[in-house]
Amino acid sequence: MSMLTVSGVHTFYGRIEALRGVDVTVEEGEIVTLIGANGAGKSTLLMTICGNPRAAAGRIAFDGREITSLPTHNIVRRGIAQSPEGRRIFPFMTVLENLQMGASVVDPAHFQEDVDRVFTLYPILKERRHQRGGTLSGGEQQMLAIGRALMSRPRLLLLDEPSLGLAPLLVKQIFSVIADINKTQKMTVFLVEQNAYHALRLAHRGYVMANGQIVLSGTGQELLANPEIRAAYLEGGHG
Amino acid sequence: MAPPSGTTTILPPLDRRAVLKESAYIAIFVFALAFGLVGFKTEDVPGGLEIVTRFGQVFVAALVAFVGRLGMILLREQRPVPVLWGSAAFAAVMLALLIGNLAAPAADLTRYLPFGSVVINWLVTLLAVVFFGRAVWVLRHRSRAVTAGREAVMDRVAARVQRSARVIGPLLLGIAIVFPFLPVADRWLLDIAILVATYIMLGWGLNIVVGLAGLLDLGYVAFYAVGAYSYALLATYFDLGFWVCLPFAGIMAAFAGILLGFPVLRLRGDYLAIVTLGFGEMIRVILLNWYKFTKGPDGISGIPRPSFFGLPFTRNPPDGSESFHSFFGLEYSPLDRIIFLYYLIIALALVTNFFTLRIRKLPVGRAWEALREDETACRSIGINPRNTKLTAFAIGAMFGGFGGSFFATRQGFISPESFTFIESAIILAVVVLGGMGSQIGVAFAAVILIGLPEFFRELQQYRMLAFGAAMVMIMVWRPRGLLAHREPTIRLFPQGPPVKEPKT
Ligand SMILES: Nc1ncnc2c1ncn2[C@@H]1O[C@H](COP(=O)(O)OP(=O)(O)OP(=O)(O)O)[C@@H](O)[C@H]1O
Numbered sequence: 146m147s148m149l150t151v152s153g154v155h156t157f158y159g160r161i162e163a164l165r166g167v168d169v170t171v172e173e174g175e176i177v178t179l180i181g182a183n184g185a186g187k188s189t190l191l192m193t194i195c196g197n198p199r200a201a202a203g204r205i206a207f208d209g210r211e212i213t214s215l216p217t218h219n220i221v222r223r224g225i226a227q228s229p230e231g232r233r234i235f236p237f238m239t240v241l242e243n244l245q246m247g248a249s250v251v252d253p254a255h256f257q258e259d260v261d262r263v264f265t266l267y268p269i270l271k272e273r274r275h276q277r278g279g280t281l282s283g284g285e286q287q288m289l290a291i292g293r294a295l296m297s298r299p300r301l302l303l304l305d306e307p308s309l310g311l312a313p314l315l316v317k318q319i320f321s322v323i324a325d326i327n328k329t330q331k332m333t334v335f336l337v338e339q340n341a342y343h344a345l346r347l348a349h350r351g352y353v354m355a356n357g358q359i360v361l362s363g364t365g366q367e368l369l370a371n372p373e374i375r376a377a378y379l380e381g382g383h384g
Numbered sequence: 385m386a387p388p389s390g391t392t393t394i395l396p397p398l399d400r401r402a403v404l405k406e407s408a409y410i411a412i413f414v415f416a417l418a419f420g421l422v423g424f425k426t427e428d429v430p431g432g433l434e435i436v437t438r439f440g441q442v443f444v445a446a447l448v449a450f451v452g453r454l455g456m457i458l459l460r461e462q463r464p465v466p467v468l469w470g471s472a473a474f475a476a477v478m479l480a481l482l483i484g485n486l487a488a489p490a491a492d493l494t495r496y497l498p499f500g501s502v503v504i505n506w507l508v509t510l511l512a513v514v515f516f517g518r519a520v521w522v523l524r525h526r527s528r529a530v531t532a533g534r535e536a537v538m539d540r541v542a543a544r545v546q547r548s549a550r551v552i553g554p555l556l557l558g559i560a561i562v563f564p565f566l567p568v569a570d571r572w573l574l575d576i577a578i579l580v581a582t583y584i585m586l587g588w589g590l591n592i593v594v595g596l597a598g599l600l601d602l603g604y605v606a607f608y609a610v611g612a613y614s615y616a617l618l619a620t621y622f623d624l625g626f627w628v629c630l631p632f633a634g635i636m637a638a639f640a641g642i643l644l645g646f647p648v649l650r651l652r653g654d655y656l657a658i659v660t661l662g663f664g665e666m667i668r669v670i671l672l673n674w675y676k677f678t679k680g681p682d683g684i685s686g687i688p689r690p691s692f693f694g695l696p697f698t699r700n701p702p703d704g705s706e707s708f709h710s711f712f713g714l715e716y717s718p719l720d721r722i723i724f725l726y727y728l729i730i731a732l733a734l735v736t737n738f739f740t741l742r743i744r745k746l747p748v749g750r751a752w753e754a755l756r757e758d759e760t761a762c763r764s765i766g767i768n769p770r771n772t773k774l775t776a777f778a779i780g781a782m783f784g785g786f787g788g789s790f791f792a793t794r795q796g797f798i799s800p801e802s803f804t805f806i807e808s809a810i811i812l813a814v815v816v817l818g819g820m821g822s823q824i825g826v827a828f829a830a831v832i833l834i835g836l837p838e839f840f841r842e843l844q845q846y847r848m849l850a851f852g853a854a855m856v857m858i859m860v861w862r863p864r865g866l867l868a869h870r871e872p873t874i875r876l877f878p879q880g881p882p883v884k885e886p887k888t
């Protein structure tokens with residue numbers, strides 16, 4: 146049984162149909178990457194999994210239990226954490242407080258241990274622990290967003306464009322940390338990325354989305370080798 | 385943009401016409417405003433009212449506005465020298481006249497003063513001194529970074545005040561406790577202190593909703609009213625005492641808070657403000673029209689005064705019973721009751737304060753603050769926004785209800801007239817000006833906004849104008865509030881592991 150099953154999901158914004166029957170599965174322990182053009186509906190899919198907006202049709206199951214109509218906060222309590230598009234950290238709270246907020250749904254007894262783990266992944270956050278979130282650099286904010294998501298001890302981590310706006314060196318670092326979390330903590334990761342080359346190389350499997358539908362899927366290597374994908378997402382970059 | 389300090393700054397040329405135009409606009413604006421407000425005055429004369437004109441004052445006011453604006457622009461444009469001399473000369477002349485007038489009233493120096501009111505003359509002089517200070521400051525820090533510098537200075541002051549709250553808090557509390565026994569504390573001053581303390585408490589209560597949870601509530605007076613009427617009705621219908629009614633009043637107000645909370649769960653910002661404003665008015669209108677129950681506009685009188693653990697503050701207790709002074713073998717003094725009321729409100733305020741300080745560190749309080757910053761992010765970390773908002777409304781309302789009960793027992797009489805929108809506005813002003821979320825800031829703002837005007841009774845209706853002007857000035861000068869500073873609720877490593885906290 147797959148950890149996450151999205152089947153035939155449609156999502157609307159008013160009358161705009163952003164998802165037109167999406168099927169995606171994520172197996173336990175995998176890194177799955179979703180790529181696609183701007184406006185394809187990638188962020189919408191991640192948000193729909195978290196129940197905000199609600200899917201208009203289709204079903205979403207986590208661990209074999211349907212979560213399609215649960216409120217967002219209860220979905221998170223089931224063990225899905227999201228680092229949303231645009232990071233959305235709390236700007237007036239310190240780094241430490243942001244992390245503490247991320248741990249809202251878990252036993253506070255784990256707090257120290259979990260914070261230490263995040264600080265090992267991102268030592269810069271430790272240095273900045275008393276700095277307000279809003280004054281962090283873009284890259285630091287991204288690390289904080291991921292760190293905050295990790296604090297809820299999720300089993301499935303949803304990441305929306307973690308490399309957005311980062312310098313190449315930091316992009317590499319962000320991805321290597323994701324691979325690291327996946328290996329050492331056995332964390333399942335569902336990743337939305339524009340940075341197709343890095344993201345597909347990292348992933349066990351990948352999906353390509355266009356106009357609210359999945360148009361291609363395969364292992365990371367397969368997709369990387371696919372000429373259409375090379376033409377659409379990789380040319381000029383690392384081609 | 386900002387040149388590094390130490391280098392000479394090349395100033396952009398001044399557009400004289402634009403400067404004059406801007407100053408003239410202000411002068412015209414002030415003229416138009418003052419024409420109606422100051423230009424005509426009704427005066428009691430034998431046989432009726434007579435309209436006295438004071439156009440001279442209107443012109444002076446416009447002129448002062450013109451010069452003041454000019455000075456502000458010059459300061460902004462880094463040309464402090466004319467302002468320096470101008471303000472110094474003006475302040476010197478004014479001070480000479482004002483002090484001379486105090487020293488020798490017979491010389492009738494007031495003729496030469498620009499304004500009829502002594503207080504306004506003093507205020508204008510003070511303003512000139514402020515201009516002088518600013519000019520000196522600009523002269524010493526000739527750089528574009530002045531505004532940023534000022535913000536930083538105030539931020540640092542705010543941060544230091546917050547950090548030293550451990551010292552300042554108990555100190556102020558000590559002063560508050562001994563205050564009634566100081567020789568200066570007469571009936572009048574005690575009444576003002578009670579009033580200020582009431583607003584401090586209400587400010588702290590509203591601070592939970594507005595400052596912590598970030599829900600702009602313009603109808604806080606509704607909960608104040610619910611608390612006051614709960615106590616008044618319970619006490620008069622069922623003959624219950626203050627201490628029995630107090631928790632009930634709090635619970636009733638909290639229910640009212642939840643009642644308001646449900647329909648506004650999805651609203652934010654302006655829309656939330658409008659609905660809460662409507663809610664405040666609704667409660668007032670209900671109180672006004674439900675005659676059978678609330679006696680409508682007649683109000684409720686004969687509300688029992690609080691007793692000291694059953695001992696009333698009466699001169700002649702009924703036979704066979706004791707009153708406060710006889711029980712303790714004291715001389716009867718009407719001040720006893722006032723002092724007791726004073727301590728009562730101080731205690732209520734302290735409870736509000738400790739509650740807020742404590743809850744900020746608990747999961748609920750942290751969720752409130754997170755909600756203020758980003759509701760979507762809150763959802764995505766597993767916080768239930770509905771419950772979080774409802775608890776904020778309920779708990780904020782509860783303290784409003786406590787405040788209302790106190791008001792009822794202090795006044796002995798309440799009517800819907802005491803619970804108009806202006807009350808909500810004043811409480812909100814106390815919170816916003818103090819610096820949202822800052823406990824000491826709120827106390828500070830209450831003293832300034834509620835206490836100070838009492839000393840300026842001479843200004844009559846201009847008091848409210850000055851109130852408004854002060855508010856506008858603070859908002860321009862420091863939009864986040866005087867002592868806005870958010871102290872983190874958690875520190876790790878330097879001070880050991882965090883306290884274990886119960887699960888949400
Ligand atoms: N709140 C909204 N209201 C209306 N339309 C929306 C809303 N959010 C997204 N859309 C629309 O839904 C479509 C999919 O948007 P989505 O954010 O999922 O794209 P995306 O694949 O994440 O794109 P990007 O790579 O640029 O982040 C777009 O056409 C967008 O305009």
Ligand SMILES: [Mg+2]
Nearest residue numbers: 187188189230
């Ligand atoms: Mg997106």
